[in-house]
Amino acid sequence: MTELSFKGKEFVYNHHLAVPFRPLIPQEAKGIGAPSMDGNLIIHGDNLHALKSLLPMYAGKVDCVFIDPPYNTGNEGWSYNDNVNAPMIKEWLNANPVGVEDGLRHDKWCAMMWPRLRLLHELLSETGSFWMTLDDNEIHRGRALLDEVFGEGKFIACCIWQKRYSRENREAIGDIHDYVLVYSKSPDAFKALRNKVDPTEDQLKIYKNPNNDPLGRWRGIPMTAQGYRPNQMYPIRTPGGAVHTPPEGRCWSMIEREYKVLLAKGRIWFGADQMGQPNVIRYVDEVEGFVPWTWWPSDEVGHTDESKKEMHAYFGREDAFDTPKPFRLLRRIVQIATDKDALVLDSFAGSGTTAHAVLEANKRDGGNRRFILVEMEDYADRLTAERVRRVIRGYDFTGTQRTELLRERLTWRGLTNAGDLVHKVEGIENLETGRFDRIKKEVKGGELIVTGETRVQERAEGLGGTFTYCTLGDPVELDKVLTGETLPPFDAIGAALFHMATNEALDPSGLSEVAFYLGETDALHVWLIYRPDLEWLKSAEAALTLARAKAFAEAKPGKRHLVFAPARFVSQKMLNERHIPVEFVPLPFALYKIERD
Known part of the structure; x- marks a missing residue:
């Protein structure tokens, strides 16, 4: 296997072994509910030491790891502070923070991530999954690191998250996406356990209703199977009079008796002319979720503008945290990666979005998922934990509530009948003006979107739950x-x-x-x-x-x-x-x- 080389690798390769264990010290006044070390946790402290402290109780027990580490853009001001016993590494401590002019910033990032990834791997269960967001600054090195820690065969996917919906005109080619790398210790076990998600609009496009079926949209599944089975080689006569036999090298996917049952129920489609090959009708309502795709557009998982507005709703200011992840992004990951009793770990907790997604999932399906957040910065209490407190208890909300009234993709056919489209929008305005303070009309990503906006001042309902706030004790x-x-x-x-x-x-x-x-x-x-x-x-x-x-x-x-x-x-x-x-x-x-x- 190809290995990633970086300066300092030999000094940090086993550094996670030398990190001392530190006890977790509950700070009862900062949590919600009675302190419990096997419940939800928010830990304030260096995440390398915190991860080592979690090993005694949680080794091999974490079902989902999500991390949003520094992207190493050169403008984040992060510092390399690991106490590695090597003169070269100790010199790095005098060159903090790591900036864009630092010629070793990529080596330092790899040296920082390596021992943390080793400990996260040890904490992850055999059937669990690991998710890490990155951008183009370190995505290639991040994947190489994970290939070494997990093994190349443990790679699941690289999902593309559309972080921006508006055009980026400052660069030669606009940057509108980041990545989510997904690994598992056992890809086969993860595949068997992974959860399907609600269908996206793109996935739903293949479900149509050309015959105005009262049961709704459907898609035709070709009624053939590979191979030869004598009892599945019968002729089929269509309502239009055509006679079909299975294509060469294939047979029908069912015996004749089963075919006739579906035909009697109207579940076989021969095309609009009633002359085509038989297809089995499968209604969209019969699909128990869809296998997730690697393309995650912003209208499904949120974007950076949305995440900043979310922080504004909690704290009344948009500068509460520089780079929060949107709630819908974490909701998607929690939906795919967890069952109702899963344990989720985020060791770069930031604004606490992961905890919010876990609590919302429990509220939605009655689950008992738990979260462990680790944040080393001084805002761990006033921002990370405070967001979780407000999500649990509820919070005063002043802002704009938005209700989408129309979303229609613009096509050439639609533009040639623009008058009809304008008439439709005017009808919405006439009907809905009394409900909203403003009807907003805009075109984004080739779609016309009409939104009703209302200025509100109210209290958002809490999701419920508890957590224990901890600091790290002496080694x-x-x-x-x-x-x-x-x-x-x-x-x-x-x-x-x-x-x-x-x-x-x-x-x-x-x-x-x-x-x-x-x-x-x-x-x-x-x-x-x-x-x-x-x-x-x-x-x-x-x-x-x-x-x-x-x-x-x-x-x-x-x-x-x-x-x-x-x-x-x-x-x-x-x-x-x-x-x-x-x-x-x-x-x-x-x-x-x-x-x-």
Whole structure:
């Protein structure tokens, strides 16, 4: 496989392993509802450290990752701040922010993204999907990075999102689109689980009604199949008198008895002249959604102007956030990528659109989806979390409500009958003027759009829900535990050790600080003899003894037992001789050893 080379790659390749675990510290006053670490989360802190902190509880459990990282345009003012232990990388810290004149800005972007992508990959479930928005500045490097992290065969699609509906005249060729890269650890599993979406206008164009069928629009499906089946080779006589047999190398797609049932129901179409090949009528109402396309026009998923107006509605000013993503874009992704119980992670949360889309999806179908947002900037509370608070509780809205009254594609035939079109618009104006403050008429993208606008001042209804707001605590550094320099709580150090020992997420419901028990996997039980008390840790009570090893093995029989402890008073040889399936791991060096061996 072709690999992407960039300056600093050798220094950041395994940097995600050296990032310390940090406990998540709930800030109850900033959330909604009782703090819950297994519910919706908004985390304020460096997303590299936040992702590492999520591993103990969420490794392999995230169903949908969506990220909107810096596009690296040279005008964003983002900074490279990762504490990589290499002189060249440390020099980068003195050259922040990363600007358009920085000759290494693409290398820095790759170095910044690499460890985050590695951790996101570890958090993603085997059937989950990964979605990342980019533009032409880094799309090619972004795909190369993802090919390395996921594997080339894990690529699903590159969707084209039309971010602008008006013409861009500042460049030689107007830039009106961005990209959404989609990957999955298991493309076949994702394909089996993926959700179909409501049909777009372009997809609906193939459904017509040439015979004025009272059941509505339909399309004809050719009634042939590949191969030869003797009972599907009968002649068909059309109402117009023509006789058809299957084309060479093909047969009819059903036996004659099934064909006659559909014919009697009026579900076979022979063309307007009643002489053509048979087609099975399939009504648009019978289609349970459509497979999503890679082309996402702005009239379906929103555009940048729309997203800025959305922020204006929440905060009363359009400059609340520079580059928000439209709600409809995230709604489309959530619709495709999640079921009703999915967990969605956004580690470049920005304005919080992902949480809004998750909450709206739950409101719409009664689901129980959860979100985890991570935002490192200082607006995490006043903007990211505040938007989510307002979406949950409702908010005062002052602005313009718009109702689309007519949308008609302009064609040459329509223009030759322009008088009819003007008459139709005038009829709408006469009928609807009393309902709206203004009837707006405009032409966009080859379509005539008539919209009714009303100035309103009201309160938007909240979607409901809760979330816990967290910050990152001090690093869990086990080599400093016995010196007393750091004494993390039992659940924080335990979650880190469990994940590093098993590469699985800890289920907090099974944890028992009193019994020193962390949890189990298919192969073993994991224990931690620990209290955040330096004197106790130095005492004999904190050691693994023969009696304690036997008690652990008897309390949960049938599997091996891994015990983390500051010391032991029983040898591994004695445990093996007595057939006690317990293995001791010295606590101060446990994390270092397991993580790097």
